[in-house]
Amino acid sequence: MNLKKHYLITMIAILILFFSIFSILTKLFLNKGFLSIEKKYKDTQINIIQTLLENEKYSLSNIVLENSYWNEIYNAVENKNIDWINNNLVYYFSSQYDYDFIKILDKDKTPIINYSKYDIDLNINKIDIINSTFKNSQQYTDLVNIDSNFYIISSSPIFDGLGNKAPSGYMIIADRIDTSKLENLIKKIYNFESLTFLSNKNIYFNIKYSTYIPLKNNNNETLGFIKIIPKKDNIKDYFYKIHIIFLIIFFIMLLIFIYFMNRIFETINSKIKSTVHQIDLISKGNYNIKLNSNTNIEEFDMLSNSVNNLSKTIKEKIDENNKNYIEIIEAIMVSLEVKDSYTVGHSHRVANYSKKIAKKLNLKNIREIEVAALIHDIGKLGIPESILNKPERLTDDEFDIIKTHPEKGYKILEKISYMDNIKHIVRFHHERIDGKGYPLGFKGNDIPLESKIIAVADAFDAMTSDRCYRSKFNIDQAVDILNENKGSQFDPTIVDCFIEVLNEDMEFKKSFAL
Incomplete structure (x- = not known):
């Protein structure tokens, strides 16, 4: 050779x-x-689909709660005024929200109205949340499997406007979650070929080609699954194509x-x-x-x-995942802005202020702080609109309800894995340095730095915005109040940093004065 x-x-x-x-x-x-x-x-x-389903539960729960404290409804049920109930309550729920099942009972649990779009075998004695409502005279909302169909059911006693009298009856509303409704919710954010609801019986999992989303009730019991078959342009297919190209090359x-x-x-x-x-x-x-x-x-x-x-x-x-993530956040905030007129623009301004403070402090998680600031008031989804949009000052009891919104926000975000840090930032943005804040009364260094940043930005925007019971403060007045509360309500370092941002960026400062 x-x-x-x-x-x-x-x-x-x-x-x-x-x-x-x-x-x-x-x-x-x-x-x-x-x-x-x-x-x-x-x-x-x-997580996206489970969040959407949770939002549907919150929406139904809030609507039922709002209509459970109403003098006209209370009297109509007590007097068994069927015409009034049909022409007002049933018409409102069926036409405005297209709910599938409406059942009104008197105080003895005898049906007065039984409206249903489907042939639902609703045995109220076998549904836990309805029995809990009868027993505890409280509202309950949960996901229920009835004959392999899935419903969000909310049951509540019917009280007078102030809730001082014994219930005159009970209200049970059900919204069926079927493929068409779910497809309308997710078609803009999820590229799928088919979507199917499955009960626990005779289910066969094909994890390789499908995604299975568990449907769970309040007791964390799995009632069934949503089976989604994605379209063929998934990431794994790209890998095999690229690998073949490598072999050819x-x-x-x-x-x-x-x-x-x-x-x-x-x-x-x-x-x-x-x-x-x-x-x-x-x-x-x-x-x-x-x-x-x-x-x-x-x-x-x-x-x-x-x-x-x-x-x-x-x-x-x-980038597509990040876009979907931001779209979900913005969709959630739009739903909150529709509910609370004050929140319109407030969240974006607080996010902008918080971002500038974080940049000034040379923090690495600027994007995380901005997102947390954008959704810091997400817990207000669980607050009645009558309190959020009240034109005069709130009573002590009403303010106590408002004070639950950081904890409610934490609960909403708790099950979303990529919100793991953000949920804690949202939870503590109303804590004070002196420990007199809420919900847990943390103080000093026990409060996350990110929450302290949002606290300053949130307070500044609240002071420089018009409210129904007062006019907005000018910038100098707001800065004076921030300085007066350094070391008690606010972190001195963050207040000083924010004031530096105001003084260094005149265009930014002018925008607040508009």
């Missing part, structure tokens, strides 16, 4: 070995990253390398090392890495373009 042939065979063997290792390492790096991203993507969609480069071996061996060796290093960086999350696709070596240009497209695909999926 002559030296040239030996060299050729050796180089071919080395090339085959190297690219085999290259292919295996690439598959290992990318497969791990893809599986992680795909899992997070599925978890995100599960391998064979093309093998032939070209044999032909040009004596001329480009060193160049190829150098480029391969650089490519492996950059793919390693991409696999670790640096998706902004771009390989040079103008090397005048066709095979490496193809490889570079493939890797760049792969990096771009991953980044697009991450």
Whole structure:
């Protein structure tokens, strides 16, 4: 065997070995990253849908609660005025909200009205929340499985306007959650091929091709599942396509390398090392890495373009997840703004102020603080509109109800994994440095720094905004109040930082005065 042939065979063997290792390492790096991203993507969609269902429960619960304390309804039920109930209460629930089941009982639990869009076998004695309402004279709302159909049911006693009298009867409202309703809720944020409701009986899980979202009641009991089959353009499919491209490129480069071996061996060796290093960086999350696709070596240009497209695909999926995440947050805040007129614009201003304070403090989690500030009042979804929009000052009892909104916000965000830090920031944004805040009375360094930032931004916007019972303060007055309450209500460092931001950014300062 002559030296040239030996060299050729050796180089071919080395090339085959190297690219085999290259292919295996690439598959290992990318497969791990893809599986992680795909899992997070599925978890995100599960959290989104569960959040939407929770919002539906909150909405029905609030509507039933608002109509449970009403003198006209109380008297109509007590006097069994069926015409009035049909023409007003039943008409309101069925036309305004399209609820599927409305049952009104007198105080002896005898049915007065029984409206239903479907043939529902609603045995009230077998539904726990209804029995709890009868027993405790309180409102309860939960998800219930009736004949393999899923309903959000809310039951409540019917009280007079002040709640001073014994209930004159009971109100039971049910909203059926079917495929069409759920598809309307999620079609803008989730790319799916089919959606099916499944009961616990005879269920067969195909985890590889489907996503199963558990439907749970208040006792955390699984009543059934939502089965979603995603469209075929998922992340795993991209991985297999890219991997096939790598294999094709391998064979093309093998032939070209044999032909040009004596001329480009060193160049190829150098480029391969650089490519492996950059793919390693991409696999670790640096998706902004771009390989040079103008090397005048066709095979490496193809490889570079493939890797760049792969990096771009991953980044697009991450950006899509982030976009869906922001859209959900904005949708939640829109629903709150519709309910509470004061909240319109308030959350975005507080988020803007908090972001500037965080930047001034050189914090790393600026985006997290901005999102927490944007949804800091999300707990007000659980506060009656009659209190939120009351035109005069609140009573002590009403203010006590308002003070529950940080804890309610924490409960809303508690089951969303990517809100793990944000839920704590939201929970403590009304705590005070001196420990006289709420909900837990934390003080000093026990309060998260992010919550202290939002507390200053929230208070400043409240003072510089018109309220129904007072006119807004000017900037100087608001700054004086912040300074007066340093060390008691507010963190002195954050107050000083915010004042510096005001003084340094005159355009920012002018915007508050408008």
